[in-house]
Amino acid sequence: MYNSAALGLIETFGLVFVLEAADAMCKSADVELIGYENVASGYISVLVSGDVGACKTAVETGVKAVEDMGAEVYSSVVIASPHPDLEKIIARYSLENLLP
Template sequence: MKQALGLIEISGLSTAVVAADTMAKAANIRILEIENTKGLGYMTIKIAGDVGAVNAAVNAGKQIGAANNKLVSWKVIPRPSDYVEQAFCCPEPPVPPSPPMKEAQEETGTGKTGETMRESPETAGEPEPDGGQADSVREETDSKDEPQEEAEQPSEEEDFKLAEKPKKVSRRTSAAKGTGTARTKNS
């Protein structure tokens, strides 16, 4: 389905926002972009939709721009060619930034806290002397208790750091000292 492309150029951001709002309310169109052009503070509003809807929206935007004496130019392109449609109607979505490596490792749980002991395939088949399975179970439960103790320790250190923080020195002084004039006693 071919759609129409509407362009309105208006001077000033606030007028462009009001015009875009009016255009969206006047007809069933899609606002593609409000682009800041270089020089003189012009804003280009790009819309797309059915030919009749784009004509109605552009006329509504023209009225707002003319009422504020900010209208620069306008154009409706019914059924633009594929090249124009690709350039204006289908902008490439922005690529989301990749997360930093430290955060990615923490999310996957590669950190040492909270790890449980696992048997390697080589030692899994060998029986341990003296009831080694009971010892490994004790070690697993001990390793689960250790992160809880570690979590309690930073809170004590934070309290210690808060106690060491010096108090702010008040910078308020009398008016005579602040102005640089000295007061003398008249006797």
């Protein structure tokens, strides 16, 4: 499903904020939007993939976009060289699973 050197994730509260983060992430760097997950009680995570530098830039930009809207980022991370077994978790996020 994904072929990248890194993964970038942001988790915040509310769909509007996570959409703003995803938009900023995709516009700021050469990353692919893998998908999102409604975690619990309104917390939503968004996941991108790309090279390490692109994911770092995307996550930093996404965090700033959410904070500029006056919201709080619950968590963010960039995972360089993710283990292949993470594919089992990433498959759950995939937008491909949501499209008819």
